[in-house]
Amino acid sequence: MLNSFIFVVLPYAALALVIFVTPYRYFSDRLTWSAYSTQFLERKTLLWGINPWHYGILPVLAAHFLGVIAPGPMKALLGNQNRLLVFESIGLALGLFALFGCLLLLLRRVNTPILKRVTFASDWALLYLLAAQTLSGVYVATYMRWGSQWYLHTAVPYLWSLLTFNPQLEYVTDFPLVFKLHAAGAFLIVALLPFTKLVHLLYVPFDFLKDPPILYRWRSKGSE
Amino acid sequence: MNVRAQLVMVFNLDKCIGCHTCSISCKNIWTDRKGAEYMWWNNVETKPGVGYPQKWENQDIFKGGWQREGGKLKLRALGKGPTLLNMFFQPNMPKLDDYYEPFDFDYSNLYKAPPGSDQPVAEAFSQISGERIEKITGGPNWDDDLSGSQIYAANDSNLEDRTLVEDYGRMFMQYLPRICNHCLNPACVASCPSRAIYKRGEDGVVLVDQEVCKGWRFCTSACPYKKVYFNWQSGKAEKCIFCFPRTETGQCNACAHSCVGRIRHVGVLLYDADRVEEALLKPDDQLVAAHRDVILDPHDPKVREAARTNGVSDQWLEAAEKSPVYALVKEFAVALPLHPEFRTMPMAYYIPSLSPVISSGGDLHELADHGTFPILEKMRAPISFLASLLSGGNQEVIADILRKQIALRLFKRAGNLGQPVEESILKNAGLDEEGANRLYRLFTIAPYRERNVIPTQQREEQDSCQRKGASGFGILKKTRGPK
Numbered sequence: 001m002l003n004s005f006i007f008v009v010l011p012y013a014a015l016a017l018v019i020f021v022t023p024y025r026y027f028s029d030r031l032t033w034s035a036y037s038t039q040f041l042e043r044k045t046l047l048w049g050i051n052p053w054h055y056g057i058l059p060v061l062a063a064h065f066l067g068v069i070a071p072g073p074m075k076a077l078l079g080n081q082n083r084l085l086v087f088e089s090i091g092l093a094l095g096l097f098a099l100f101g102c103l104l105l106l107l108r109r110v111n112t113p114i115l116k117r118v119t120f121a122s123d124w125a126l127l128y129l130l131a132a133q134t135l136s137g138v139y140v141a142t143y144m145r146w147g148s149q150w151y152l153h154t155a156v157p158y159l160w161s162l163l164t165f166n167p168q169l170e171y172v173t174d175f176p177l178v179f180k181l182h183a184a185g186a187f188l189i190v191a192l193l194p195f196t197k198l199v200h201l202l203y204v205p206f207d208f209l210k211d212p213p214i215l216y217r218w219r220s221k222g223s224e
Numbered sequence: 225m226n227v228r229a230q231l232v233m234v235f236n237l238d239k240c241i242g243c244h245t246c247s248i249s250c251k252n253i254w255t256d257r258k259g260a261e262y263m264w265w266n267n268v269e270t271k272p273g274v275g276y277p278q279k280w281e282n283q284d285i286f287k288g289g290w291q292r293e294g295g296k297l298k299l300r301a302l303g304k305g306p307t308l309l310n311m312f313f314q315p316n317m318p319k320l321d322d323y324y325e326p327f328d329f330d331y332s333n334l335y336k337a338p339p340g341s342d343q344p345v346a347e348a349f350s351q352i353s354g355e356r357i358e359k360i361t362g363g364p365n366w367d368d369d370l371s372g373s374q375i376y377a378a379n380d381s382n383l384e385d386r387t388l389v390e391d392y393g394r395m396f397m398q399y400l401p402r403i404c405n406h407c408l409n410p411a412c413v414a415s416c417p418s419r420a421i422y423k424r425g426e427d428g429v430v431l432v433d434q435e436v437c438k439g440w441r442f443c444t445s446a447c448p449y450k451k452v453y454f455n456w457q458s459g460k461a462e463k464c465i466f467c468f469p470r471t472e473t474g475q476c477n478a479c480a481h482s483c484v485g486r487i488r489h490v491g492v493l494l495y496d497a498d499r500v501e502e503a504l505l506k507p508d509d510q511l512v513a514a515h516r517d518v519i520l521d522p523h524d525p526k527v528r529e530a531a532r533t534n535g536v537s538d539q540w541l542e543a544a545e546k547s548p549v550y551a552l553v554k555e556f557a558v559a560l561p562l563h564p565e566f567r568t569m570p571m572a573y574y575i576p577s578l579s580p581v582i583s584s585g586g587d588l589h590e591l592a593d594h595g596t597f598p599i600l601e602k603m604r605a606p607i608s609f610l611a612s613l614l615s616g617g618n619q620e621v622i623a624d625i626l627r628k629q630i631a632l633r634l635f636k637r638a639g640n641l642g643q644p645v646e647e648s649i650l651k652n653a654g655l656d657e658e659g660a661n662r663l664y665r666l667f668t669i670a671p672y673r674e675r676n677v678i679p680t681q682q683r684e685e686q687d688s689c690q691r692k693g694a695s696g697f698g699i700l701k702k703t704r705g706p707k
Binding site (some may be wrong): 032046047051200205211217218 | 240299304307308312313314317319350352353354409413414416417418421422423424426427433434435436437438439440441454456457458459460535568627681
């Protein structure tokens with residue numbers, strides 16, 4: 001029951017929400033599409049929270065995605081025991097770095113009175129969820145060693161089975177609870193994405209890199 | 225020649241009395257909203273002073289504007305790569321304390337307070353946190369009229385001799401009203417990773433597209449004038465919109481309209497967009513000349529032809545011909561850009577103010593030959609101060625303008641008194657009688673439609689599909705948070 005909820009109901013619900021709610025918000029309420037930075041109001045703690053968080057979590061997240069997108073090359077890369085050890089260590093360090101940042105951000109929201117007016121239920125939900133997710137990730141990395149390798153042989157085929165609408169739970173059902181919580185957390189975060197400030201993840205400034213510095217918009221010609 | 229039109233404002237500092245009426249009318253129209261309480265798209269500073277936000281002129285702190293590097297212009301702050309790496313924490317962003325914590329007063333306490341032996345007072349509270357503020361420590365014009373001059377005015381980066389604000393006999397002050405300069409080479413536009421800020425082709429107004437802005441905050445520090453603000457409520461950047469809903473219909477901007485001293489002029493300038501970068505690569509002291517060089521003569525048939533091919537309408541060309549701004553900036557060359565050395569080519573120009581004549585005896589002032597005004601070197605407001613503010617340090621440019629203003633006054637004074645006018649006075653200042661009379665009219669009795677020549681936007685020339693959805697600020701759509 002728990003297994004089918006975590007591994008079938010949650011992921012499909014999350015996927016549906018992302019696919020339908022994201023464009024709806026983009027077209028109907030783009031004024032709320034922002035990273036909602038609070039640096040203007042508080043910056044001293046933010047510096048030590050936000051940078052460790054992003055620089056820790058982004059490579060780890062990218063590694064999770066790479067495993068799904070290119071399991072073959074990843075298997076080859078991690079086949080060597082020395083390399084595996086190095087990557088696992090880097091991953092764990094980044095995870096701890098992110099956890100440190102996330103906890104600091106959480107404490108900052110608690111301890112800074114001026115942030116009260118810009119902190120909403122969604123901010124608390126995200127901060128607690130991301131902290132729990134990072135914590136469970138660090139736990140898995142520490143006590144269930146060589147995760148970067150077994151991930152490719154269990155979670156990745158399971159995720160692919162989801163995408164082909166033929167969910168094969170046998171890949172993941174025998175894992176301990178903490179792994180299942182990690183998976184549930186991931187799906188929850190994806191589900192929350194279109195409703196919260198996490199939408200800022202969906203924006204990568206490619207235009208900025210190639211555009212000339214000064215942007216013009218002409219009513220007759222459009223932008224130039 | 226790539227001719228474009230730009231709406232430009234000129235401020236006659238000689239007439240500004242620092243009443244802040246412009247700031248209030250701007251605030252009432254545009255920034256009287258949650259998240260924008262601390263924003264003053266138009267503000268008036270006392271000079272010398274640290275301004276709003278404090279020390280905005282010091283680019284060592286905020287890294288605003290452009291600098292020359294290997295024959296090219298580069299943002300002083302961050303290149304494109306470093307921008308992406310600093311998206312999570314923007315290192316140069318001004319913080320709330322650099323402006324001030326916006327406050328209001330709890331007037332309800334005046335009638336809700338329980339009976340007691342003391343008169344109830346309206347206590348101050350923060351408009352951000354809602355908490356009570358024991359002691360207000362800042363405001364948008366906290367150093368108004370040189371208050372706290374040894375803390376504030378003494379730190380003005382334009383002031384060479386800091387003891388000037390301590391010596392009562394030599395002290396001086398003047399006002400500096402500021403809006404967004406709607407620059408020709410705006411650093412805010414270049415710094416935006418979302419490409420949310422753009423310059424409108426038709427009138428040069430620089431705007432933030434609220435639907436595209438993601439709140440990365442680079443514009444707030446890239447603007448060397450600190451005229452892009454971060455709305456802490458909506459999480460996006462906002463700035464002066466040059467009252468485009470008003471100017472599009474030929475009305476004057478709220479700030480200029482409400483100016484009681486009538487110090488502001490609004491009009492069209494034509495400029496050569498292809499020569500902007502080359503002009504900005506000149507050394508600091510040649511920048512004013514380079515600015516004037518980029519501005520084109522609207523009477524020149526070649527310029528008019530090139531403007532027409534670029535889609536500048538006849539109505540705009542006519543406005544450019546009548547433009548009071550063209551007369552002041554280029555023809556009489558009495559208006560100067562604010563801090564041209566920031567290299568954004570600001571399109572708000574300032575006529576430097578003449579110093580007051582305090583004493584014609586003693587050793588404070590030494591009068592010039594004509595016996596009415598002090599010699600330029602002994603003026604109360606040092607020329608070096610004005611030069612640092614308005615001409616990239618070029619004192620000759622300032623002296624030229626002050627000479628013109630003095631000559632104009634002597635000329636009109638003689639006229640009023642029925643005395644003969646010495647021709648050499650006007651001639652030495654580079655003026656003639658006809659020009660002096662025109663300048664006098666612009667400075668004093670010119671009515672609304674002469675001080676401001678604003679052509680309307682001809683939206684009827686566009687097709688209806690383009691017109692739809694291409695205007696408005698969108699503030700009626702809901703933003704995040706409690707209403």
